[in-house]
Amino acid sequence: xxxxxxxxxxxxxxxxxxxxxxxxxxxxxxxxxxxxxxxxxxxxxxxxxxxxxxxxxxxxxxxxxxxxxxxxxxxxxxxxxxxxxxxxxxxxxxxxxxxxxxxxxxxxxxxxxxxxxxxxxxxxxxxxxxxxxxxxxxxxxxxxxxxxxxxxxxxxxxxxxxxxxxxxxxxxxxxxxxxxxxxxxxxxxxxxxxxxxxxxxxxxxxxxxxxxxxxxxxxxxxxxxxxxxxxxxxxxxxxxxxxxxxxxxxxxxxxxxxxxxxxxxxxxxxxxxxxxxxxxxxxxxxxxxxxxxxxxxxxxxxxxxxxxxxxxxxxxxxxxxxxxxxxxxxxxxxxxxxxxxxxxxxx
Amino acid sequence: xxxxxxxxxxxxxxxxxxxxxxxxxxxxxxxxxxxxxxxxxxxxxxxxxxxxxxxxxxxxxxxxxxxxxxxxxxxxxxxxxxxxxxxxxxxxxxxxxxxxxxxxxxxxxxxxxxxxxxxxxxxxxxxxxxxxxxxxxxxxxxxxxxxxxxxxxxxxxxxxxxxxxxxxxxxxxxxxxxxxxxxxxxxxxxxxxxxxxxxxxxxxxxxxxxxxxxxxxxxxxxxxxxxxxxxxxxxxxxxxxxxxxxxxxxxxxxxxxxxxxxxxxxxxxxxxxxxxxxxxxxxxxxxxxxxxxxxxxxxxxxxxxxxxxxxxxxxxxxxxxxxxxxxxxxxxxxxxxxxxxxxxxxx
DNA sequence: TTGTAAGCGTTATCAT
DNA sequence: ATGATAACGCTTACAA
Numbered sequence: 257x258x259x260x261x262x263x264x265x266x267x268x269x270x271x272x273x274x275x276x277x278x279x280x281x282x283x284x285x286x287x288x289x290x291x292x293x294x295x296x297x298x299x300x301x302x303x304x305x306x307x308x309x310x311x312x313x314x315x316x317x318x319x320x321x322x323x324x325x326x327x328x329x330x331x332x333x334x335x336x337x338x339x340x341x342x343x344x345x346x347x348x349x350x351x352x353x354x355x356x357x358x359x360x361x362x363x364x365x366x367x368x369x370x371x372x373x374x375x376x377x378x379x380x381x382x383x384x385x386x387x388x389x390x391x392x393x394x395x396x397x398x399x400x401x402x403x404x405x406x407x408x409x410x411x412x413x414x415x416x417x418x419x420x421x422x423x424x425x426x427x428x429x430x431x432x433x434x435x436x437x438x439x440x441x442x443x444x445x446x447x448x449x450x451x452x453x454x455x456x457x458x459x460x461x462x463x464x465x466x467x468x469x470x471x472x473x474x475x476x477x478x479x480x481x482x483x484x485x486x487x488x489x490x491x492x493x494x495x496x497x498x499x500x501x502x503x504x505x506x507x508x509x510x511x512x513x514x515x516x517x518x519x520x521x522x523x524x525x526x527x528x529x530x531x532x533x534x535x536x537x538x539x540x541x542x543x544x545x546x547x548x549x550x551x552x553x554x555x556x557x558x559x560x561x562x563x564x565x566x567x568x569x570x571x572x573x574x575x576x577x578x579x580x581x582x583x584x585x586x587x588x589x590x591x592x593x594x595x596x597x598x599x600x601x602x603x
Numbered sequence: 604x605x606x607x608x609x610x611x612x613x614x615x616x617x618x619x620x621x622x623x624x625x626x627x628x629x630x631x632x633x634x635x636x637x638x639x640x641x642x643x644x645x646x647x648x649x650x651x652x653x654x655x656x657x658x659x660x661x662x663x664x665x666x667x668x669x670x671x672x673x674x675x676x677x678x679x680x681x682x683x684x685x686x687x688x689x690x691x692x693x694x695x696x697x698x699x700x701x702x703x704x705x706x707x708x709x710x711x712x713x714x715x716x717x718x719x720x721x722x723x724x725x726x727x728x729x730x731x732x733x734x735x736x737x738x739x740x741x742x743x744x745x746x747x748x749x750x751x752x753x754x755x756x757x758x759x760x761x762x763x764x765x766x767x768x769x770x771x772x773x774x775x776x777x778x779x780x781x782x783x784x785x786x787x788x789x790x791x792x793x794x795x796x797x798x799x800x801x802x803x804x805x806x807x808x809x810x811x812x813x814x815x816x817x818x819x820x821x822x823x824x825x826x827x828x829x830x831x832x833x834x835x836x837x838x839x840x841x842x843x844x845x846x847x848x849x850x851x852x853x854x855x856x857x858x859x860x861x862x863x864x865x866x867x868x869x870x871x872x873x874x875x876x877x878x879x880x881x882x883x884x885x886x887x888x889x890x891x892x893x894x895x896x897x898x899x900x901x902x903x904x905x906x907x908x909x910x911x912x913x914x915x916x917x918x919x920x921x922x923x924x925x926x927x928x929x930x931x932x933x934x935x936x937x938x939x940x941x942x943x944x945x946x947x948x949x950x
Numbered sequence: 951t952t953g954t955a956a957g958c959g960t961t962a963t964c965a966t
Numbered sequence: 967a968t969g970a971t972a973a974c975g976c977t978t979a980c981a982a
Contacts (some may be wrong), residue, residue, distance in 0.1 A: 267959055278969045283961065291967055310728035314670065315959030317661035318974045324730075325709070336693065339889040344690040351712040360726060362672070363710045366697040379707060381657035384672075433609065516893045523895070541687040543890055546836065546863045548870065614975055625953045630977060638951055662975035664959045 266309045275303040286311055317383075325360045326569055327332075327379060327388040331372060331397060331418050336487055337451075340513065341541050342558055346391060346413065349562020357570050359386075372399065380408060387573050389413060389565045394455040409576070411569040413561055414456050415587070422572065424565050424586045428458045428538075431554035431590035432465025432508065433472075435536045438552070438592055439506045440473050442600055444534060447475075448504035450485040459487070462510045462538060478502075492517020496524045501527055506534035506598070512541045512553055518549060520596070522569050530599030540593055550597035555591045564588070615657045622650040633658055659841075663895065664730075672707045673916055678719060678744060683800075683834050687860060688888050689905055693738060696909025699942060704917055706733075710914045715872050719746065727755060734920050736760060736912045741802035756923070758916040759814040760908055762804050762934070769919065771933045775805045775885075778901035778937035779855065780811025785899070785939055786853045787820050789947055791881060794822075795851035796862050797832040797842045806834070809857045809885060825849075832861050839864020847872055853881035853945070859888045859900055866894060866944070877946030887940055897944035903937045913936070 272282045277296060284292050285300040292300075303309070328350055330337065337343045338470065347363070354361050364379060366372045376399070379385060387409035393399060395416065402508045403410045404420055439447050442546040449466045452459025464484070470477055480502045485491040492514035499507060509515035515537030524532055529535045529549055537544060539553035568584055594600050619629045624643060631639050632647040639647075650656070664670045668792060675697055677684065694710070701708045713719045713724060722744070726732060735758035737746060742763065749756045759770040779780055779796075782843045784796050796813045799806025810829070817824055828851045832838040839861035846854060846865065856862035862884030866876055876882045876896055887902035915931055941947050 268961095269959080279959090280961085280969060280971095281967085285605055286967090287961085293967060296967085308728070310724065310730075312665075312959050313731050314661045314664035315974090317975085318659075318665055318959080318962075319961045321974085323661065328710075336720040338695055339688050340691070341686050341688070343694075344685050344687070347683055347710065348712060351710065352714070355713060355718055355722065358725065360731065361710050363675075363694065363698065363708050365695060366702060367699070375702065377657065378705065381655070382660040384660050384707065488895075489889065513889075518891070520895075542836065542860075543893060546867070546890060546894065548867075548895055558723075615977095626976080627954080628952060631952090634977080640951060643951085659975050662958090663977075665960085665975080666977045668958085729982080773972080 268306055268311070271300070271303050271307060271309050274307070275300045284589060294379045299418040312383055321383075321571075322386055323384060325362050325385050326354070326566065326573075327362045327364055329364045329372075329375075329388055329390045329399070330392050331366070331390075331399065332392045332394070337392060338541075340393070342539070345558040345560040349559035349564075350389060350566045351562075352559070353563045353566035353570065354372065359566075359570060360503040376402065380406070387411075387569050389566070389569055391562075394453075394454075395457050396455065397458075407567065409572050411564045411565050411572070412583075415585075417457075420583055422568060422583045422585070423458060424568055424584075424588065424601065425458075426556040426558075426561060426588045427470065427590050428461035428556075429465040431538060431556065431592075432462040432510075433469045434465075434590070434592045435538065435554050436466050436508050436553075438594070439508065439534060439536060440469060440598070442473070442506075442534065442598060444504075444506040445475055446478075446481065446502075447506045447508060448481040448499050448502055448511055449508045450497075450499070450518060452485055452487045452510040452514075454484075456487075459510060466508055466518075468525060474513065485510055487511045487514060489513040489517035489520075492519075493521045496521025496525060497504035500527075504533065506536070509535065509537050512537035512539040512544045512551055514554070514598070516547060516552055518542055519551075529597050534599045535597040537597075544593075544595070547597070552595045552598035552600065553593050554590050555593050557588050560588060611655055614915060615658070618647070618650050618654060618656050621654070622647045625875055658872055664870060669733055669920075670731060671705065671919075672709050672732050672830055673701070673913065674709045674711055674732040676711045676719075676722075676735055676737045676746070677809040678713070678737075678746065679739045679741070684739060686836075687706050687886075688738070690888070692905040693909040696906035696911075697736060697913045698909075699906070700910045700913035700917065706913075716745075723749065727753070734758070734761065734916050736916055738909075738912070739803075742804050742807075743802065753761075756916065756919050758912050758919070760912045762808065762932075764804075767930055769915060769930045769932070771908060771915055771931075771935065772805075773903040773905075773908055773935045774937050775808035775903075776812040776815065778885060779809040779857075779901065780816040781812075781937070781939045782885065782899075782901050783813050783816035783855050784948070785941070786855065786881060786883060786945060787816060787822070788883065789853075791851075791853040791898075793825075793828065793849075793851040794855060795828040795830060795846050795849055796855045797830045797839055797846070797857055797865060798936035799832060799834045799861075800859040801831075803834075806857060809853075810857060810867045832857055833859045836867075838858040839866075840868045843868025843872065847874075851880065853883070856884050859884035859886040860900055861892045861895060862900070863890055863943070865896075876944050881946045884944075889944070891940075894944070897923065899942045899947065900940050901937050902940050904935050905922035907935060
């Protein structure tokens with residue numbers, strides 16, 4: 257107990273005594289309840305300021321059934337996301353909204369499905385959270401039906417086919433389409449893509465955008481040009497063999513990390529980007545400008561994704577929609593960033 | 604209220620009724636108190652399993668004065684750390700320990716000192732947290748004396764001169780020394796360094812290691828070879844001019860990001876790494892292997908740093924040292940990773 | 951070993 | 967507008 261922090265010592269009762277009013281009045285002042293005389297309110301505030309009184313969160317939660325804590329769950333974090341700035345930028349966005357609206361953020365990562373369930377029980381079940389944001393999860397993550405069934409207020413960062421899901425996502429399909437159409441306009445016709453994990457909607461959407469671009473230009477889709485990947489750099493390098501044997505003039509990689517791996521593979525094969533093969537990525541992480549040649553890519557507003565996911569969740573919490581209401585679903589725009597790897601800069 | 608999750612409905616009282624015992628007995632069972640008859644204990648557990656009962660965290664905290672939540676505060680996160688995997692990996696480490704020991708993690712980032720104070724009041728003052736981990740903070744962050752004064756249980760991820768501070772850090776000085784000695788053994792004598800922000804202990808230690816290496820080999824320290832930087836890639840690029848005018852044969856960059864910037868600058872100046880200038884970084888982030896040439900660097904165990912910081916904090920929480928006891932201070936080993944940028948591979 | 955009852959610091963209902 | 971007072975769900979003496 258001696259290692260306990262020294263504030264938080266005061267209670268409502270003590271503040272009330274010092275101010276010469278009752279506990280309830282102080283509570284009203286703290287909660288900005290209107291029916292308190294101005295003079296009294298000021299007197300109470302004075303005591304609160306003087307003493308540095310802070311209401312005890314747990315006591316408050318016990319009666320209000322609200323904690324002002326939201327959770328962020330990122331199932332895939334420990335695996336593929338760890339090397340990537342996505343994670344940090346997304347959290348920065350969430351944090352920004354939380355700070356603004358005086359909420360707090362509890363972070364949940366785990367390395368196994370068992371861990372996920374354990375955490376679900378422990379954190380959701382014991383009432384720690386008012387709601388949760390789920391990011392970067394496979395479409396068929398069992399978490400999703402469970403959240404739905406348990407009627408937890410939650411928001412998905414990422415598109416989802418279920419119409420009951422509140423989600424917000426970047427426009428993966430359009431971004432991919434922009435990337436590929438850019439290559440087409442540069443004169444390319446044999447364009448390969450290194451796709452992402454088939455279970456991720458974002459990967460599906462980027463592949464879809466790839467196909468849409470080709471269709472828009474009446475270029476037949478050749479399955480040999482669609483190479484499996486996993487969003488990682490190593491996945492990109494591993495794809496090189498299959499890319500080269502399909503002899504494309506350009507490659508659209510589903511992530512910048514993948515593009516980096518592809519670049520490495522191409523270089524090892526003795527070819528050059530963009531002279532022999534043009535290359536475009538997706539994400540616009542800092543790595544994109546560190547590569548040589550600098551990577552043409554699609555920039556997605558990750559921090560905004562985070563801050564808006566949080567805003568959406570807090571709106572839902574503070575203004576619960578009635579059960580018939582449709583879910584909120586929103587798509588953020590992306591942007592083509594032209595650098596050297598696509599070959600456009602030499603024209 | 605209709606947007607409330609559906610579990611958490613049960614209370615101790617209801618479980619007690621179903622099991623035909625009193626509230627306190629159920630409480631004892633839940634808290635593994637020994638003096639409960641085996642038969643009763645089993646009966647109670649059965650009901651708990653059947654009903655999925657979970658104790659209400661807030662109610663529990665109100666009486667135990669513990670939340671089983673620890674905070675992670677990263678003051679510099681929003682500025683320099685956002686593009687870097689440090690952040691994600693550190694949190695993964697903390698999370699790992701938290702999961703293991705059934706604690707939860709609350710994340711606090713902010714973009715301003717004012718925001719930091721506001722958060723301090725809101726989060727620490729209202730009793731949300733049992734303790735905090737502070738990472739990546741300047742030596743003179745006002746947070747540090749305040750935590751000390753308020754007697755908050757806390758741990759710093761990063762060395763600190765104040766002997767009262769419980770900290771854990773990687774061996775920045777030794778790492779830098781290893782990097783520079785590696786260059787010296789490769790035959791270099793004019794070795795420049797691009798340092799980090801002077802207010803960060805990690806930057807100071809890396810600079811110290813640089814000097815120690817030179818001293819160990821009786822190479823005079825030339826201030827012209829010590830170039831200011833800020834840990835970022837742009838800082839590295841910006842340093843190029845000054846590096847080149849000091850005409851070193853090798854450069855030790857305080858971070859891999861910095862090294863990447865230096866590499867870019869050197870290349871733009873029409874020179875080659877490692878032929879014209881050898882280059883070594885620090886951190887071993889994924890970028891290091893994406894660069895061409897791949898970056899020789901010092902690998903630091905970031906996840907371990909996070910998990911051990913958490914372990915230390917939880918140990919302190921669960922076993923409060925008496926006030927006379929010395930602080931826990933611990934340094935983790937680092938490792939030299941030799942790749943192409945130092946020129947060693949061609950020998 | 952078990953149960954009764956007090957109390958943790960709030961909010962909220964109900965008088966006044 | 968203000969003050970008693972009863973919850974909120976749990977832990978923990980204290981009694982039995």
